[in-house]
Amino acid sequence: MYEIISARLGTPGDTFTPDDATNVEALLDGGFIKEKNPTNNAKSVKVTPSQQVPDDLQIDTE
């Protein structure tokens, strides 16, 4: 996924989807587009004391 930077290519901020004949490396090199960073939507999970495994139920793997 790429994001348009230059107005010469389209609306800055829009997603750019290259076709097969587009030289993407040249567009990246020229500063016309940039790779989109994947959005991190994962939320942190809080572990409550009741979810903690008691010591006597833990498996000794040694």
Next chain:
Amino acid sequence: MATSTYLSAPVVTVNSVDLSDQATSAVITRVIESLESSSFASNSRTYTAGMENSTITVTLYNSYAVTETYATLKALVGTQTTVTIKPTVAATSATNPIHTLTGCYLESLPLVNGQLGALDTIDITFTGGVYSVAIA
């Protein structure tokens, strides 16, 4: 008499980048190479169609500014890309067709064309690829 007059607003794109404001000339020529098919039975030379080898030649102001001519072309030398030309910026139609060379090759790029008291302009030619025209 119907004519085509290019006063302003033709659209030229190279590798999807709109270079219309840097272009002063654009020529697309559809070429299908000729293969001679004359024989001892011929009284004149005859030819048949060979491979297509169309070209687009564009004259551009040579700008080194960010996302201008040089930035667009520098990484395209020796590679294939797509070039489009449309007579005007208006919607594509039968009277405003968009011509496309897909997979055309840029063999050379003039880096400096300096003359005293003149703007730096370059002529670049894209060769080969598949020609198509769209009217919608």
